[in-house]
Amino acid sequence: MPTFSCKIGTSDGRVVERQFEAVSSSMLREQLEEQGFYVFRIRRRVLSGLAGSGGGRWTSRRFLSFNQEFLVLLKAGLPILQIFDTLIERQEPGAMLDVLRSIREEVKGGSSLSDAMGKFPRFFPYLYVASIRAGERTGDLPVTLARYIEYQKRLEAIKARVRNATFYPMLLTIAVVAVVLFLMLYVVPSFSQIYADAKVELPFLTRVLITVANGMVGALPLLIAGVVLAAVLVRSALLTEKGAFLFDRFKLKVPFFGALLTEYALLSFCRTLGTILLSGVPIVQALQMARGTLNNRVLESAIVAAIRRVEEGMGLSESFERCGFFPNIALRMIGVGEKGGSLPDMLADVADYYETEVERRLDRLTTMIEPVMMASMGLLIGGIVVAMYFPIFQLAGTVGG
Numbered sequence: 001m002p003t004f005s006c007k008i009g010t011s012d013g014r015v016v017e018r019q020f021e022a023v024s025s026s027m028l029r030e031q032l033e034e035q036g037f038y039v040f041r042i043r044r045r046v047l048s049g050l051a052g053s054g055g056g057r058w059t060s061r062r063f064l065s066f067n068q069e070f071l072v073l074l075k076a077g078l079p080i081l082q083i084f085d086t087l088i089e090r091q092e093p094g095a096m097l098d099v100l101r102s103i104r105e106e107v108k109g110g111s112s113l114s115d116a117m118g119k120f121p122r123f124f125p126y127l128y129v130a131s132i133r134a135g136e137r138t139g140d141l142p143v144t145l146a147r148y149i150e151y152q153k154r155l156e157a158i159k160a161r162v163r164n165a166t167f168y169p170m171l172l173t174i175a176v177v178a179v180v181l182f183l184m185l186y187v188v189p190s191f192s193q194i195y196a197d198a199k200v201e202l203p204f205l206t207r208v209l210i211t212v213a214n215g216m217v218g219a220l221p222l223l224i225a226g227v228v229l230a231a232v233l234v235r236s237a238l239l240t241e242k243g244a245f246l247f248d249r250f251k252l253k254v255p256f257f258g259a260l261l262t263e264y265a266l267l268s269f270c271r272t273l274g275t276i277l278l279s280g281v282p283i284v285q286a287l288q289m290a291r292g293t294l295n296n297r298v299l300e301s302a303i304v305a306a307i308r309r310v311e312e313g314m315g316l317s318e319s320f321e322r323c324g325f326f327p328n329i330a331l332r333m334i335g336v337g338e339k340g341g342s343l344p345d346m347l348a349d350v351a352d353y354y355e356t357e358v359e360r361r362l363d364r365l366t367t368m369i370e371p372v373m374m375a376s377m378g379l380l381i382g383g384i385v386v387a388m389y390f391p392i393f394q395l396a397g398t399v400g401g
Contacts, residue, residue, distance in 0.1 A: 138280055
């Protein structure tokens, strides 16, 4: 998610500058105002460094490892300061070590653990801090942390599955583009020069291919400039709220992939919402926290409308039904959870259902796209090679006759 630099006023009259990750500036402003801050300025950062308390970050794997060590020490019954002494000893030098030391000093000075971690949003996500705060309130921090670890493991597993399913097609696409560019910009012009010197009558397909290749070579500087300009314009458009919203809407309308993105977003949303509710967070606040996991402005705007309806007293399942993208089976399960007082468990079941659907679609994607891409690559590259060698075959036949 993009990073924003914010100038905010606190409830005790201080003005501070901090960095936060959020899907959009409007959503971040709303979240900060809900937490009691006065927002003076929000600016999106193009490049994120390690500056200040909000700088830097760590990988999902390191974050999971940190939480697992933290949980083991909590279950051992060690005091919180001693736990941080142990974690600091095991931490490698770097920004994270400074953060852990700062948190220890904050806790030693009387701050709660959640408040201390909340000062470093690039290291500790808002959902994680909220889970820690809920565990502090209920007195079952190990249980809350274990639940968050399980949540993180499930999301990381599905993310890894998505990455693995898309890696091979992307690699094939890059390879095809590279080979075709090499043939069209180097090989075909070389053959065209040979045929020009030999004064050979060329077939129609070969003439077309040579014309296209020569055009690409002649227009190469313009093509490169056009690609760079298009990339800059697209990036500039995506940095605006309207442009990003239109792009998110386009993604949802792409055949096959739109349904996959929707199911993946709702999987993350339902699992996050269930985890937050299990931590004892009220439903409206939980919805506000969970909507950021959708990572799609169109879906988020629908969820914002659903949150307003819940605030007005409407049931959760009915509110979700009006969003238009929840399947009937999910709505029925959420409705049963509402009536039976088991909403977090039902949300977990909905997330499991979506996870199964996402895995099924990914299996179909990998099964379908790999042979299609291999066949397309073979036909494209083979067609170029045959078109260039066909005059040689004709010439050999003429000489042989």
